[in-house]
Amino acid sequence: MTDPDRGSKPPSEGASTGRRKGGGSRRRGKARKGTPNHSGVAVSALEAVAIEPQASRHPDLDAPEGPVRKRKRRRRSRSPEASSAVMQSVSPALPSRPVAAGAAAPPGDVKPGKKRRRNRGGRGPQGRPLAPAAPVQAAKSAAAPVSPPSGHNIHHAQGARRGASANERFRPQSGAEPWPDDLYAALDLGTNNCRLLIAQPTRPGQFRVVDAFSRIVRLGEGLGSQGRLSAEAMDRAVDALKVCAAKLSGRDIRRMRLIATEACRSAENGEEFLSRVLVETGLELEIINRETEARLAVSGCSSLVGREARSVVLFDIGGGSSEIAVISIGENRSSRLANHITHWTSLPVGVVTLSERHGGQHVTPEIFEAMTREVEGMLARFDCPPLTDNSGRPPEDFHLIGTSGTVTTLAGVHLDLPRYDRRKVDGLWLSDDEVSAMQAKLLSWDFAGRAANPCIGPDRADLVLAGCAILEAIRRRWPSNRMRVADRGLREGLLTDMMADDGVWRRNRRRPPYDRER
Numbered sequence: 001m002t003d004p005d006r007g008s009k010p011p012s013e014g015a016s017t018g019r020r021k022g023g024g025s026r027r028r029g030k031a032r033k034g035t036p037n038h039s040g041v042a043v044s045a046l047e048a049v050a051i052e053p054q055a056s057r058h059p060d061l062d063a064p065e066g067p068v069r070k071r072k073r074r075r076r077s078r079s080p081e082a083s084s085a086v087m088q089s090v091s092p093a094l095p096s097r098p099v100a101a102g103a104a105a106p107p108g109d110v111k112p113g114k115k116r117r118r119n120r121g122g123r124g125p126q127g128r129p130l131a132p133a134a135p136v137q138a139a140k141s142a143a144a145p146v147s148p149p150s151g152h153n154i155h156h157a158q159g160a161r162r163g164a165s166a167n168e169r170f171r172p173q174s175g176a177e178p179w180p181d182d183l184y185a186a187l188d189l190g191t192n193n194c195r196l197l198i199a200q201p202t203r204p205g206q207f208r209v210v211d212a213f214s215r216i217v218r219l220g221e222g223l224g225s226q227g228r229l230s231a232e233a234m235d236r237a238v239d240a241l242k243v244c245a246a247k248l249s250g251r252d253i254r255r256m257r258l259i260a261t262e263a264c265r266s267a268e269n270g271e272e273f274l275s276r277v278l279v280e281t282g283l284e285l286e287i288i289n290r291e292t293e294a295r296l297a298v299s300g301c302s303s304l305v306g307r308e309a310r311s312v313v314l315f316d317i318g319g320g321s322s323e324i325a326v327i328s329i330g331e332n333r334s335s336r337l338a339n340h341i342t343h344w345t346s347l348p349v350g351v352v353t354l355s356e357r358h359g360g361q362h363v364t365p366e367i368f369e370a371m372t373r374e375v376e377g378m379l380a381r382f383d384c385p386p387l388t389d390n391s392g393r394p395p396e397d398f399h400l401i402g403t404s405g406t407v408t409t410l411a412g413v414h415l416d417l418p419r420y421d422r423r424k425v426d427g428l429w430l431s432d433d434e435v436s437a438m439q440a441k442l443l444s445w446d447f448a449g450r451a452a453n454p455c456i457g458p459d460r461a462d463l464v465l466a467g468c469a470i471l472e473a474i475r476r477r478w479p480s481n482r483m484r485v486a487d488r489g490l491r492e493g494l495l496t497d498m499m500a501d502d503g504v505w506r507r508n509r510r511r512p513p514y515d516r517e518r
Helices: 045-051 080-089 135-143 153-162 164-170 231-249 262-266 270-281 290-300 351-358 365-380 405-415 432-444 447-452 464-477 490-502
Strands: 183-189 193-201 207-216 253-260 311-317 322-328 341-347 398-402 429-431 482-485
Touching (some): 183 490, 193 231, 207 490, 231 270, 262 270, 290 311, 290 322, 290 341, 290 490, 311 405, 311 464, 341 365, 351 365, 351 464, 365 464, 405 482, 429 432, 432 464, 432 482
Parallel strands (some): 311 398
Antiparallel strands (some): 183 193, 311 322, 429 482
């Protein structure tokens, strides 16, 4: 049969129509109250819901005669037995309603159990408001009021909604203290940089960065020749620390750890400077030793060591010192990679001290080789067994991990980035040939060429080749076919250790009661 407006009509019977014997349809349409039963028997409101054609839901397309009465909201809860009884009672064939010209024909029957699409916007298809919420739902809402987050918790609530499904199975069970809104802070005041990281724990071993700050302060400028922190360098560091203090004071921090490294560790007036920082900023920094610094660097990069690795040399080229850790991983890998450190050392040389001794602006191949040999001499005093196989070549399950501005700069130059992008650099693998090519390229540029590169800039143009010399000495001591770049370090290690100590990633475990620190 053919309809002049709609084309061919579907067959009235068959598998595609879903009709029952006797012409009854499985469709659950809606009807207005008072719909007559064509068999001469009065039909209840529940039965009328099941027999009205679909076209009557659109009054602007189908204009029935007589006054239009208010629709009754369909009941959602109906047992299968009740639905079957209603459908059986109205199964006799009904005369079809005429469809107005140009109006849409009633859609075909659908399979049992299919529900019409709910409108969650609070209004019906034609803009009419839906019925108010049921009293039971209102009671539930009143029983569990939800107060909107205030202040800094607004950001965390939004992040929790976005990642609630992914992190739900890592939440503590009933009786455990909730942790998703807890914030942790880590500050690293180094010889060259001042860095702050505020984060929130998420999945086991991971966290979400809430706020971050980094500024080159060159606190160790002139330290190698004078043995003291200069007044200008201390002023730059205090200004950066005031910014960090403002970021911390505006948030409710559960735990924080603020550290200072080589510059304050070796300077004669290091303690005096930290006393000034406490007075002017309210931040109390602790000076950590070299072993702690090496372990924190390993903790911060633990997620970049794959399961296939059996030995790793991780190095952190800083401004005033360089930490190196030799890691040997057996069959039973610990959750803390720092537990697998077999040997470590801290070289009293960094990019700032080395460039000041040899000159960082105009570096010739001869100067570069002199810097490399100086670092090689320091490594020669490090008692560590070689990490090679029987043939003298590096094994396949061994690689280097570099966490410093030097290796991230090499990665950015290698990728030819128009501007530095941490997402593309962190975790990048570089082959041994690619590292050599990048070092040769940087050595061929003059100071202006290095400063013009967007991944180097004028602040690092006089330091990057000194870092490459330290890297070259490490590569000569521990040859490797590949190196992984890590744009992370002490801050990430501090956060990982604090969260692990609190047990935020352990299920069904109650954390120790810490007083919130400001």
